[in-house]
Amino acid sequence: MSAAETSASLRPESLPDAAGHFGPFGGVYVPETLMTALKELGEAYDAARRDPVYQEELNRHLKEFAGRPTELYFAERLTQHCGGAKIYFKREDLLHTGAHKINNALGQVLLALRMGKTRIIAETGAGQHGVATAAVCAKFGLQCVIYMGAVDMERQALNVFRMRLMGAEVRGVEAGQKTLKDAVNEAMRDWVTNVRDTHYILGSALGAHPYPMMVRDFHRVIGREAKAQILAREGRLPDEIVACVGGGSNAIGVFFDFLEDAAVRLIGVEAGGRGIVRGEHAARFEGGKLGVLQGSKTYILQNPDGQIELTHSVSAGLDYAAIGPEHAYYRDTGRISYAYACDDEVMEVFQLCSRLEGIIPALESTHALVEGLKRAKALPKDKIVLVNLSGRGDKDVNQVAKLLGVTLR
Amino acid sequence: MDRIAQAFARARAENRAAFVAYLCAGDPDFDTSLAACRALIEGGIDILELGVPFSDPLADGLTNQLAAQRALEGGMTAARVFELVARIREFSEVPVVFYTYYNLVFSNGVEAYVRAAKTAGVDGMLTLDLPPEEAADVQAACAKHDIKTVFIVAPTTPESRLPVIGAAATGFIYYVSREGVTGVRDSVAANIPEAVAAIKRHTALPVVVGFGIGKREHVAEVAAGADGVVVGSALVNVIRDNLAARSQIAPKLAAKAADLVAGTRR
Numbered sequence: 107m108s109a110a111e112t113s114a115s116l117r118p119e120s121l122p123d124a125a126g127h128f129g130p131f132g133g134v135y136v137p138e139t140l141m142t143a144l145k146e147l148g149e150a151y152d153a154a155r156r157d158p159v160y161q162e163e164l165n166r167h168l169k170e171f172a173g174r175p176t177e178l179y180f181a182e183r184l185t186q187h188c189g190g191a192k193i194y195f196k197r198e199d200l201l202h203t204g205a206h207k208i209n210n211a212l213g214q215v216l217l218a219l220r221m222g223k224t225r226i227i228a229e230t231g232a233g234q235h236g237v238a239t240a241a242v243c244a245k246f247g248l249q250c251v252i253y254m255g256a257v258d259m260e261r262q263a264l265n266v267f268r269m270r271l272m273g274a275e276v277r278g279v280e281a282g283q284k285t286l287k288d289a290v291n292e293a294m295r296d297w298v299t300n301v302r303d304t305h306y307i308l309g310s311a312l313g314a315h316p317y318p319m320m321v322r323d324f325h326r327v328i329g330r331e332a333k334a335q336i337l338a339r340e341g342r343l344p345d346e347i348v349a350c351v352g353g354g355s356n357a358i359g360v361f362f363d364f365l366e367d368a369a370v371r372l373i374g375v376e377a378g379g380r381g382i383v384r385g386e387h388a389a390r391f392e393g394g395k396l397g398v399l400q401g402s403k404t405y406i407l408q409n410p411d412g413q414i415e416l417t418h419s420v421s422a423g424l425d426y427a428a429i430g431p432e433h434a435y436y437r438d439t440g441r442i443s444y445a446y447a448c449d450d451e452v453m454e455v456f457q458l459c460s461r462l463e464g465i466i467p468a469l470e471s472t473h474a475l476v477e478g479l480k481r482a483k484a485l486p487k488d489k490i491v492l493v494n495l496s497g498r499g500d501k502d503v504n505q506v507a508k509l510l511g512v513t514l515r
Numbered sequence: 516m517d518r519i520a521q522a523f524a525r526a527r528a529e530n531r532a533a534f535v536a537y538l539c540a541g542d543p544d545f546d547t548s549l550a551a552c553r554a555l556i557e558g559g560i561d562i563l564e565l566g567v568p569f570s571d572p573l574a575d576g577l578t579n580q581l582a583a584q585r586a587l588e589g590g591m592t593a594a595r596v597f598e599l600v601a602r603i604r605e606f607s608e609v610p611v612v613f614y615t616y617y618n619l620v621f622s623n624g625v626e627a628y629v630r631a632a633k634t635a636g637v638d639g640m641l642t643l644d645l646p647p648e649e650a651a652d653v654q655a656a657c658a659k660h661d662i663k664t665v666f667i668v669a670p671t672t673p674e675s676r677l678p679v680i681g682a683a684a685t686g687f688i689y690y691v692s693r694e695g696v697t698g699v700r701d702s703v704a705a706n707i708p709e710a711v712a713a714i715k716r717h718t719a720l721p722v723v724v725g726f727g728i729g730k731r732e733h734v735a736e737v738a739a740g741a742d743g744v745v746v747g748s749a750l751v752n753v754i755r756d757n758l759a760a761r762s763q764i765a766p767k768l769a770a771k772a773a774d775l776v777a778g779t780r781r
Binding site: 125133134135136137138139140141142143281282287288290291294295298299300301302395396397398399400401403406408410411412413414 | 569570571572573574576580587592593617618619620621622623643644645646648649666667668669670671672673676680691694695696
């Protein structure tokens with residue numbers, strides 16, 4: 107099947123189905139205690155998205171609080187450096203709190219208020235979703251508890267302090283490998299216990315329905331803006347769009363409005379860690395198997411018995427054993443292709459982008475940049491590669507300094 | 516009559532609730548776990564609920580999380596869990612119900628897993644993160660291989676869902692008496708009799724009550740209004756407290772079980 111035929115048969119708006127399935131992926135795999143809460147959440151979201159008052163309010167906060175729209179930026183010196191296609195950045199790194207995560211946090215906190223919830227919980231990996239959630243909770247005066255793996259708290263100490271400054275309680279998770287997956291488990295345990303007054307702001311396009319759909323919808327603004335901006339600037343669509351994929355929220359957000367544009371290649375970039383060896387990476391499409399984790403059926407890094415494997419990435423935000431179910435669907439249908447970037451390439455491009463563009467990218471987003479630069483080099487100068495710069499790297503400078511052997515005092 | 520139905524019938528005939536005992540398979544090691552199961556059975560339990568250790572037990576409190584971790588670190592695999600059941604079957608006909616998470620069942624094919632469970636001697640399966648809406652494959656495989664399904668009703672379950680859950684279950688209904696994860700609590704939740712009565716309006720199956728029950732007086736309180744009482748973390752704690760002297764685990768569990776089972780008399 108050609109790409110054009112595949113895209114012609116795609117009906118992205120029709121997915122997921124009413125029960126949350128993207129083809130064989132997604133669904134609702136949670137303990138019974140949460141079934142009713144998820145159903146109520148789905149109904150509340152359905153009503154909210156049709157409500158012009160809610161949409162108007164969300165748009166106002168996205169503009170005034172978060173700083174939308176974000177710019178489309180021509181990365182001139184990186185383009186020269188690569189000597190191929192023109193490289194553009196979608197500047198989600200310019201958003202308040204430092205990454206795209208605020209789009210979803212705002213959408214969900216307004217929903218929680220509509221539902222009369224008084225307490226918010228969230229998980230965080232790199233801390234960007236936790237910071238975004240802490241910020242919206244401060245803004246709207248809601249109690250906020252953030253679960254974060256103890257290992258991630260260590261490598262993202264700055265974000266822990268930011269969350270606490272904004273009044274959130276950050277609870278370290280000592281279970282498992284003490285990273286994002288374990289933080290999700292703990293957040294779900296909290297939700298099961300406090301489901302009546304608590305809303306769980308899940309931070310990626312993961313988990314049980316309606317989360318993957320809802321989080322995607324809140325991030326679609328990225329692709330919608332990017333499309334209008336590139337058309338205004340270049341008079342045509344980009345040839346390729348590249349985004350990093352942990353759970354996959356920034357990627358599905360930037361890709362979604364291009365899914366039916368068959369000529370635009372869409373590339374998700376996973377974390378290759380120290381290389382594709384068991385336990386040393388988080389590239390679910392390189393050795394992952396279909397399974398069910400934390401609410402959703404998708405590709406998962408697991409052992410032959412179905413125990414979840416350890417993962418590794420230099421970037422805490424991509425260090426996760428499962429991929430969002432919508433990505434699994436578009437990977438299997440061939441509409442989106444996936445690559446991976448390894449820690450050492452990421453470290454190199456992190457410094458290169460900082461030096462050539464005066465932009466310090468998040469380690470997560472740098473994964474997309476690694477692949478974007480490779481592709482730009484291989485393409486002629488009349489082509490366009492758009493990289494979603496999902497977050498800024500301020501949070502990563504301590505960790506990078508440490509990895510480079512630089513002592514900060 | 517299958518082993519599960521027989522166990523409930525026997526308890527009913529003796530005017531008591533069935534005692535359902537939970538342990539994590541292979542906690543802290545295979546041999547100690549086998550001895551622990553034998554001790555519970557000799558202590559008079561009616562149904563053995565065996566937790567299948569999973570790396571990400573999101574419905575479990577810390578006690579059971581650590582038990583799963585000990586079991587996995589002690590070398591438990593899917594094959595060893597089946598072997599444990601087969602070894603129990605060498606000396607006992609007590610019904611064995613798996614308490615598990617769906618990825619372990621799904622990972623290598625639902626039907627192959629259910630068939631292997633049946634061969635080992637498993638009687639029923641409760642899959643914590645598998646609501647009836649996603650359970651068609653498990654229901655079909657369990658029907659084919661004659662394994663009973665167990666589904667959960669929670670305090671947050673509206674009565675409108677009870678017919679769906681009642682229709683999906685073939686073994687018994689497990690009423691989770693509290694919102695939250697597994698673990699011992701100081702008191703038993705209020706309004707359990709009302710909840711059990713509501714469930715019984717929609718199913719003829721036995722209803723057991725669990726989560727947070729750890730003392731003999733809790734057992735007695737719950738036994739008055741339910742067909743069965745589940746105790747888990749309180750038993751797992753006996754293992755946790757005797758890790759330094761593993762030979763003490765079986766006798767202490769036997770004593771604990773005998774004490775708790777006595778609470779089931781009405």
